[in-house]
Amino acid sequence: MLAREAADFYWMGRYVERTEHTARLLRHQLTGLVDRPADELALGWRVLYRTLGQAAPDTSADADEAEAFLIADAYTLAGTLIENQTVPDSMVSCWRAARANASQLRPQLPLRVWTCLNRGYLWIRDCDFPGAWKVSPAELVSEGIDRLRLLAGVVDAVMPRDDAWRFLELGRFVERFQHQAALLDTWDRIGCALRQRPALSWADLLRVCGAYELYCRRYTMTVHRDEALDLMIRDPEVPRSLRFALHRIENLLMGIDPLGNRHPLAPPHRMALRLAAIVEADSGNSDRAAPAESGESGLFGRLAENGQALHDRVIAAYVDYPIADGLPT
Template structure:
């Protein structure tokens, strides 16, 4: 496969996943507008904007970040992440970039995949945000999530399991790994009570990651920092756990790797295995009988487990680009 086409499939996967990640975070926040007080809503916006690496809204120079989110209204904050074409992190921008990458590889893309992606983008582009907001703040992002999940299903049903599919899946799960690490890091840093007694709910983090019901089945109703973070880092059956994402990355790289998973492995494959091993060896989560034992992770510094993971996940993207996209012409595409 040409490096340019590999890059298009890779970035198609990344931008589609990024769009859904933004929509999921907005869905979490917008469902809280009815029954949460102003301080809790402002704290939620801080999480959303930090998790998406977005600057806080404009505010007077003597106002700190927390107060800036108190001043801004939910309509403006949501609009900036949904319909603002000047914001590269907005849903319309990310969906548009996914569509643009798909357009570049249109001859290699099954027709149902292109139709589903294109219709979803045009639907969002033609939606009047003010009218959609009037129907209910959360309705628009919920419909967007449904369309993006439909796209994932259409891809799964129509694409052959060749290198095109592997690069699309690779982009999707590299993006998921990076976004989930950032989300867990941000939540861990903000979760503990501040001077006003405000704190984030670990149950809400599980819900954002679609893991609340699996956690209740596997653990108990007791929610502690170490148990929740460990579950979202290492559970292999939760689709938004770090373990699940690294497993899918390693699997797709095994298929892309010319050696087929046999030594010597390509550099991205080696790093993916190292990240997976680091997740297994991390001592942060209390083991069995965690609900009855003291939480050993409670004394760990907020965000501490995620600094090396953040670094390695970014390095993984760089290695994928260097190995399969931006490799020296004299070296040729690995084959």
């Protein structure tokens, strides 16, 4: 496979996953517009934007972050992350980027995959956001998630399990790992800080990640911080847990690497194993998210740093490799 094709499949997977991640956070936030207090809603918007690495819209650089989200209205905050094409993490921007990568792969991409992705982009590009907001603020985002799940099903059904599929899935799960680590970190440090009122619910975090019902079966109806984080960090059966994503990344890299699981392992594979070791060695202590002012790096800080290093190694090994070396075959 050519390096540019590997890069297009990889980034297509990343942008599709990023679109769904943004949509999941928005659906949770918009579903609670009616019955949640204003200060709790503002905290939810703050966590959402911080997780995505975005600043509150229409605020000055020196504005207080908490106050900015208390002042801004929900329509503006949601619209910025749905239909604003100048915001990199908005749903329409991510969908457009995934489509742009897919358009470079038309000869290698099954027609059904392209059709499903293209229809999804045209739908969100042409959607009537003001009209949809009047009907139901969360309905538009929910339909977007359904379209993304349809795309994932089509990919699973029609794509052969060759390197094209592996790079597409690798992009999805590297993106999932990085965003889930950022979400857990932000929820713990900002959304549920000790002695803070208001505070976000750990049950809501599990609902965002589709793990609430499993938690209730495993533990109890009352959700506690440590058990919730353990589930989302180390449980290999939860699709949005860090361990689940790392397991998929390891298997995909094993398939891409011509040596498979034999030594010497490729640099991305070694980094994935290092991340898995960090996750497995987590003691479950309360210092997973070290305070920013402490200058220390908690578990989530190490995961964020090494997650970025994993992405860099994937790009270096399979996209920006030295021409004289050639792509491993």
